[in-house]
Amino acid sequence: MKSLSATLYCNRVSKTIGGKPVLNDISFSAYPGETIALIGPNGAGKTTLLKTLGGLIAPDQGETNIRGRIMNPENRDMLLRQVGMLIGIPVFERGMSVRAILHKHLAFMRCDWSPDETMERVGLASMGDLPADTLSMGNRMRLALATALAHHPTLLLLDEPMNGLDPTGMKLFCRIIREENKRGVTAIISAHMLAQLETIGDQVIVINHGSVKAQHAMSDISDLESYYFRHTQD
Numbered sequence: 684m685k686s687l688s689a690t691l692y693c694n695r696v697s698k699t700i701g702g703k704p705v706l707n708d709i710s711f712s713a714y715p716g717e718t719i720a721l722i723g724p725n726g727a728g729k730t731t732l733l734k735t736l737g738g739l740i741a742p743d744q745g746e747t748n749i750r751g752r753i754m755n756p757e758n759r760d761m762l763l764r765q766v767g768m769l770i771g772i773p774v775f776e777r778g779m780s781v782r783a784i785l786h787k788h789l790a791f792m793r794c795d796w797s798p799d800e801t802m803e804r805v806g807l808a809s810m811g812d813l814p815a816d817t818l819s820m821g822n823r824m825r826l827a828l829a830t831a832l833a834h835h836p837t838l839l840l841l842d843e844p845m846n847g848l849d850p851t852g853m854k855l856f857c858r859i860i861r862e863e864n865k866r867g868v869t870a871i872i873s874a875h876m877l878a879q880l881e882t883i884g885d886q887v888i889v890i891n892h893g894s895v896k897a898q899h900a901m902s903d904i905s906d907l908e909s910y911y912f913r914h915t916q917d
């Protein structure tokens with residue numbers, strides 16, 4: 684019954700790529716206003732899981748349920764308007780300005796508001812006219828985050844969103860996630876930066892070899908680093 688009010692319900696998802704099982708029977712729920720920290724070693728399956736949750740790849744078995752609806756090819760685009768994704772290394776159209784990229788994204792998401800507020804929020808207000816492909820790595824990450832946030836989604840799927848951010852950017856990122864949670868937004872964040880995750884995560888899921896190895900409330904974990912090593916030893 685609990686899953687009925689979940690923002691996201693990942694139900695027994697499995698995926699094999701190139702003959703190799705990458706996700707094995709993964710289930711969990713994410714509730715409004717909470718952040719789930721997805722942690723695990725390189726190659727554990729975190730990105731593949733986020734891609735599957737965001738409908739970028741189809742599971743072989745199991746399903747993703749967003750706000751009570753099972754994602755399928757017919758309702759995928761409608762459901763994805765409720766999702767903000769940052770998955771993979773941000774690459775932007777050559778020569779297109781930061782503001783134009785956000786305008787295009789908002790139009791695609793059928794939102795009629797200006798991108799200015801989101802640019803301000805991520806610290807790109809003074810860079811709106813710059814071609815996005817000339818931005819530094821950290822500022823490209825800020826733009827990718829802006830794209831995930833701009834259309835006011837209820838679910839954020841963020842894969843290593845702090846990569847390339849300077850300490851100010853990381854602090855800003857954590858503040859934005861807390862603000863989003865207060866508005867009821869659910870965030871699933873895959874990252875290796877345990878110290879930052881410790882401050883923003885409500886739940887932790889450890890993935891290794893494509894399976895959930897542990898899941899706990901962050902408040903029950905006294906030291907995330909030891910917890911990580913304890914649950915990722917082969």
Ligand SMILES: Nc1ncnc2c1ncn2[C@@H]1O[C@H](COP(=O)(O)OP(=O)(O)OP(=O)(O)O)[C@@H](O)[C@H]1O
Binds near residue numbers: 726731
């Ligand atoms: N398109 C693909 N073709 C072949 N193998 C793939 C493909 N995508 C993912 N894999 C494999 O699936 C496994 C999980 O990869 P994934 O990128 O999901 O891991 P990850 O936990 O996100 O790792 P990292 O922390 O290094 O980003 C890896 O063994 C990877 O090589």
